[in-house]
Amino acid sequence: METKKIWQALLAITPVVGLVACSSNSRTSDTVAVVTTVASMESTIGDGSVTIDVVVGENSGPDRVEEVALGSQVTLNFTNPEAEDEYHVHGYDIGGGITKKGDTKTFTFTADKAGDYEVESHSSEAVLMVLRVG
16 A cells, blocks of 8 residues: 555544443543544645645655645645746646745645646756646
8 A cells, every 4th residue: 555545544443442441430530542643745735725835956856756636625835945946836827926945936736637737847857746636
């Protein structure tokens, strides 16, 4: 099972788990344990929105595939710490505008078309990631 699917499953079934131990003895206090799960690189919020951070040259490349559910609100944050850059999401025709070295460019959109979509740097023409909508 892919790591992303594991995170999605964990987030779906264990966002907050509470365990309560009770005793019939009125002098015994209740014990409550709370366990929470947090995703690291990508966060999925309960309303179906997804945020994906990409740092060019650090966690980018054509082998990076990020899966999102069809209909999700997606926020992509791109940062190139080495050079100014311009980004483009194929299939959604999202992109444009030069971003200064070290600045972050953000795109927010609804993933309303199923399929695989390359996200690339227009400056280097390198594929930074593949967005898989399904």
